[in-house]
Amino acid sequence: xxxxxxxxxxxxxxxxxxxxxxxxxxxxxxxxxxxxxxxxxxxxxxxxxxxxxxxxxxxxxxxxxxxxxxxxxxxxxxxxxxxxxxxxxxxxxxxxxxxxxxxxxxxxxxxxxxxxxxxxxxxxxxxxxxxxxxxxxxxxxxxxxxxxxxxxxxxxxxxxxxxxxxxxxxxxxxx
Amino acid sequence: xxxxxxxxxxxxxxxxxxxxxxxxxxxxxxxxxxxxxxxxxxxxxxxxxxxxxxxxxxxxxxxxxxxxxxxxxxxxxxxxxxxxxxxxxxxxxxxxxxxxxxxxxxxxxxxxxxxxxxxxxxxxxxxxxxxxxxxxxxxxxxxxxxxxxxxxxxxxxxxxxxxxxxxxxxxxxxxxxxxxxxxxxxxxxxxxxxxxxxxxxxxxxxxxxxxxxxxxxxxxxxxxxxxxxxxxxxxxxxxxxxxxxxxxxxxxxxxxxxxxxxxxxxxxxxxxxxxxxxxxxxxxxxxxxxxxxxxxxxxxxxxxxxxxxxxxxxxxxxxxxxxxxxxxxxxxxxxxxxxxxxxxxxxxxxxxxxxxxxxxxxxxxxxxxxxxxxxxxxxxxxxxxxxxxxxxxxxxxxxxxxxxxxxxxxxxxxxxxxxxxxxxxxxxxxxxxxxxxxxxxxxxxxxxxxxxxxxxxxxxxxxxxxxxxxxxxxxxxxxxxxxxxxxxxxxxxxxxxxxxxxxxxxxxxxxxxxxxxxxxxxxxxxxxxxxxxxxxxxxxxxxxxxxxxxxxxxxxxxxxxxxxxxxxxxxxxxxxxxxxxxxxxxxxxxxxxxxxxxxxxxxxxxxxxxxxxxxxxxxxxxxxxxxxxxxxxxxxxxxxxxxxxxxxxxxxxxxxxxxxxxxxxxxxxxxxxxxxxxxxxxxxxxxxxxxxxxxxxxxxxxxxxxxxxxxxxxxxxxxxxxxxxxxxxxxxxxxxxxxxx
Numbered sequence: 049x050x051x052x053x054x055x056x057x058x059x060x061x062x063x064x065x066x067x068x069x070x071x072x073x074x075x076x077x078x079x080x081x082x083x084x085x086x087x088x089x090x091x092x093x094x095x096x097x098x099x100x101x102x103x104x105x106x107x108x109x110x111x112x113x114x115x116x117x118x119x120x121x122x123x124x125x126x127x128x129x130x131x132x133x134x135x136x137x138x139x140x141x142x143x144x145x146x147x148x149x150x151x152x153x154x155x156x157x158x159x160x161x162x163x164x165x166x167x168x169x170x171x172x173x174x175x176x177x178x179x180x181x182x183x184x185x186x187x188x189x190x191x192x193x194x195x196x197x198x199x200x201x202x203x204x205x206x207x208x209x210x211x212x213x214x215x216x217x218x219x220x221x222x223x
Numbered sequence: 224x225x226x227x228x229x230x231x232x233x234x235x236x237x238x239x240x241x242x243x244x245x246x247x248x249x250x251x252x253x254x255x256x257x258x259x260x261x262x263x264x265x266x267x268x269x270x271x272x273x274x275x276x277x278x279x280x281x282x283x284x285x286x287x288x289x290x291x292x293x294x295x296x297x298x299x300x301x302x303x304x305x306x307x308x309x310x311x312x313x314x315x316x317x318x319x320x321x322x323x324x325x326x327x328x329x330x331x332x333x334x335x336x337x338x339x340x341x342x343x344x345x346x347x348x349x350x351x352x353x354x355x356x357x358x359x360x361x362x363x364x365x366x367x368x369x370x371x372x373x374x375x376x377x378x379x380x381x382x383x384x385x386x387x388x389x390x391x392x393x394x395x396x397x398x399x400x401x402x403x404x405x406x407x408x409x410x411x412x413x414x415x416x417x418x419x420x421x422x423x424x425x426x427x428x429x430x431x432x433x434x435x436x437x438x439x440x441x442x443x444x445x446x447x448x449x450x451x452x453x454x455x456x457x458x459x460x461x462x463x464x465x466x467x468x469x470x471x472x473x474x475x476x477x478x479x480x481x482x483x484x485x486x487x488x489x490x491x492x493x494x495x496x497x498x499x500x501x502x503x504x505x506x507x508x509x510x511x512x513x514x515x516x517x518x519x520x521x522x523x524x525x526x527x528x529x530x531x532x533x534x535x536x537x538x539x540x541x542x543x544x545x546x547x548x549x550x551x552x553x554x555x556x557x558x559x560x561x562x563x564x565x566x567x568x569x570x571x572x573x574x575x576x577x578x579x580x581x582x583x584x585x586x587x588x589x590x591x592x593x594x595x596x597x598x599x600x601x602x603x604x605x606x607x608x609x610x611x612x613x614x615x616x617x618x619x620x621x622x623x624x625x626x627x628x629x630x631x632x633x634x635x636x637x638x639x640x641x642x643x644x645x646x647x648x649x650x651x652x653x654x655x656x657x658x659x660x661x662x663x664x665x666x667x668x669x670x671x672x673x674x675x676x677x678x679x680x681x682x683x684x685x686x687x688x689x690x691x692x693x694x695x696x697x698x699x700x701x702x703x704x705x706x707x708x709x710x711x712x713x714x715x716x717x718x719x720x721x722x723x724x725x726x727x728x729x730x731x732x733x734x735x736x737x738x739x740x741x742x743x744x745x746x747x748x749x750x751x752x753x754x755x756x757x758x759x760x761x762x763x764x765x766x767x768x769x770x771x772x773x774x775x776x777x778x779x780x781x782x783x784x785x786x787x788x789x790x791x792x793x794x795x796x797x798x799x800x801x802x803x804x805x806x807x808x809x810x811x812x813x814x815x816x817x818x819x820x821x822x823x824x825x826x827x828x829x830x831x832x833x834x835x836x837x838x839x840x841x842x843x844x845x846x847x848x849x850x851x852x853x854x855x856x857x858x859x860x861x862x863x864x865x866x867x868x869x870x871x872x873x874x875x876x877x878x879x880x881x882x883x884x885x886x887x888x889x890x891x892x893x894x895x896x897x898x899x900x901x902x903x904x905x906x907x908x909x910x911x912x913x914x915x916x917x918x919x920x921x922x923x924x925x926x927x928x929x930x931x932x933x934x935x936x937x938x939x940x941x942x943x944x945x946x947x948x949x950x951x952x953x954x955x956x957x958x959x960x961x962x963x964x
Contacts, residue, residue, distance in 0.1 A: 064433040080851075084855070209449070209450070
């Protein structure tokens with residue numbers, strides 16, 4: 049069952065901070081200023097003495113065992129059989145318990161005070177399509193699919209290629 | 224007037240002919256909406272990528288934009304600006320109708336008028352100006368807000384007929400282009416699908432593709448998967464530098480010295496391509512002499528690049544099939560022309576020109592389609608049978624200086640469109656002082672910008688999706704004609720039609736027939752070379768012909784220079800230097816930027832940070848800055864400074880700081896204390912609006928990149944060739960200081 053569920057993988061070797069996913073998401077969901085269903089976080093770090101920046105888009109990860117779901121006292125959060133975690137706004141009481149529970153700070157609260165978040169573009173997925181962020185990404189860094197599909201893509205990209213040796217896609221290689 | 228001018232009325236075309244499909248369901252805000260049509264077009268926002276777009280229209284409103292999956296290079300992906308055009312075109316803040324100033328200049332007080340009143344006002348003012356000062360008192364200000372070339376040619380037709388002063392040059396990249404041209408001749412780029420499959424290494428210089436060229440990444444990654452190494456030269460730790468195998472961080476403005484140091488090592492260690500040099504280059508001995516002093520030690524002293532890294536870069540570059548991809552950052556200094564010459568020479572001495580595996584890219588001539596004959600620009604700008612008299616020219620890189628200094632006649636009227644004059648010209652206060660001297664300042668705009676505040680007349684300009692356009696990419700080779708996807712919003716009128724009507728009303732009606740559309744002008748420009756229909760929605764894009772965009776540029780080694788070779792010693796520069804003042808030194812020598820720790824040590828003591836500016840992901844120049852989505856994602860204006868510089872000033876990450884020099888100041892800028900910049904360097908991104916805070920051009924200097932010293936001519940010229948004379952605003956040689964507020 050779990051193997052058939054779809055999930056999301058961010059290939060941080062490829063994400064390069066263009067932020068297209070953030071706007072594509074805003075456009076897809078017609079979001080006003082306020083709720084952000086995905087956000088690119090930036091981190092600076094030294095790798096082998098070299099300054100590097102690293103980027104991580106953070107849409108909802110649609111956890112296998114979603115803490116938000118267990119935390120919700122109103123039963124507003126559910127997980128579909130394909131793995132997508134959704135919130136039912138009609139049931140949400142705006143208590144923020146899900147935000148406390150989420151390890152990634154995903155739940156958003158707009159002007160109505162109710163939780164909303166990334167739906168993995170369930171409306172598109174239902175039609176066999178990919179989420180807007182994954183469609184938009186020029187670096188093809190946002191992968192969505194079953195774990196088998198994702199691992200096949202990663203194997204094609206990195207197994208046995210020179211890119212594989214690189215940390216953050218850089219630094220260590222060829223020294 | 225005996226004859227009354229007919230009221231201005233637009234002819235609205237039926238745009239359904241451009242539909243790729245009609246009645247197309249599309250997701251908008253989680254709901255499926257049936258769009259009336261979907262139209263294929265391309266983005267003309269002065270970017271390498273020139274993305275293919277699919278635009279969904281319902282009730283003549285844009286409801287959704289997606290990438291065109293059939294575009295061979297952009298492959299269905301857009302950048303955040305591309306998608307945010309939905310918010311931009313639909314913005315309630317758009318300029319909706321013509322507006323005439325009622326308050327003082329700068330107050331921003333206007334009243335609504337009709338288009339007829341607007342044209343009458345312009346005609347009256349322009350006619351009075353012409354009789355008092357002559358036709359050369361009028362000039363346009365136009366740049367790359369919408370970088371398509373067709374309407375600019377039509378405005379050129381009007382301005383030529385009228386006899387206005389011509390606006391020429393660039394404040395962006397012509398220093399590099401002139402340096403490049405006077406080394407290799409033609410301006411070509413090798414399209415990424417070619418080098419990514421063949422190179423062993425890629426070197427990026429002065430280019431931050433995450434923000435200005437995101438579609439290069441799949442090709443870079445493909446090259447890396449194949450085993451290619453990536454070398455990046457950038458003073459800032461960009462995303463692409465973070466993914467590099469080797470990141471060289473030169474002191475700002477010393478990339479040319481870096482190239483000289485690399486060449487020194489390559490030749491000293493016998494890694495140069497002797498056969499290529501002997502057969503296809505001119506001036507190797509002179510160059511070798513210039514390189515003598517550029518030992519790794521001396522290069523390190525000048526560039527602050529550790530010599531071990533420089534050597535490693537030189538060895539990779541020479542011994543692997545290294546493709547060189549130059550951006551524009553490294554040439555936005557007063558020495559930009561020589562920096563780019565040095566880059567071209569570096570590629571040449573390794574023989575990395577003219578191969579599918581390794582070539583030399585700066586900008587494709589398609590970036591200036593009029594210069595080398597692809598577009599028959601003169602057919603539009605100088606109509607047959609019309610008397611076009613030669614006029615003086617002013618250089619956009621020194622625009623405000625020319626307005627201040629022009630005397631015979633003075634510049635009295637400016638029609639400004641497709642460019643943020645106040646926000647993009649260097650030294651804002653000096654620019655505004657120049658605008659105050661005008662009798663007429665007309666601004667065609669989509670929003671109330673820094674320019675409109677100073678305007679006498681604001682005209683509602685069209686978004687690019689509301690008008691025709693021709694924008695050939697200056698990086699890849701696929702062309703999609705821009706068509707209006709919907710009727711203009713509000714009372715906006717396409718730029719082309721504003722100039723046509725102005726021309727008719729000023730007595731040139733025969734040259735502006737009413738039945739002609741933008742597509743007709745595009746046919747006049749490129750119809751001889753290109754199947755325009757095949758590149759126009761529902762068709763397109765098409766690959767431009769091999770004659771204009773060779774798959775492997777320079778493959779035949781027929782360099783378009785006086786010697787027919789790559790000119791390490793530039794005879795073109797030498798000749799031009801006999802005619803004009805400037806740095807036409809025929810060898811790519813290194814000169815310090817106009818403001819730098821070494822060139823101006825006294826100023827450096829007072830202002831010890833060299834302020835460089837990225838073009839951020841969030842804007843193309845000043846555009847998009849006012850959109851709510853963009854403001855939310857970008858956050859407040861930030862300046863990046865190094866930990867040591869911050870500590871010395873008692874600044875902590877997140878503090879509010881004042882950034883200043885003798886030219887101006889910015890307040891309430893958020894300090895980001897970061898390893899992304901080295902000591903004595905600050906980064907403040909470009910394009911923020913003056914009135915919204917954060918405009919780096921409050922601080923930038925009038926200094927320009929060469930080779931020609933147009934500043935000493937007050938920016939006023941009677942002869943000019945972009946590829947000989949160049950010029951770029953040297954935005955990055957600006958020294959500043961930062962203090963905690």
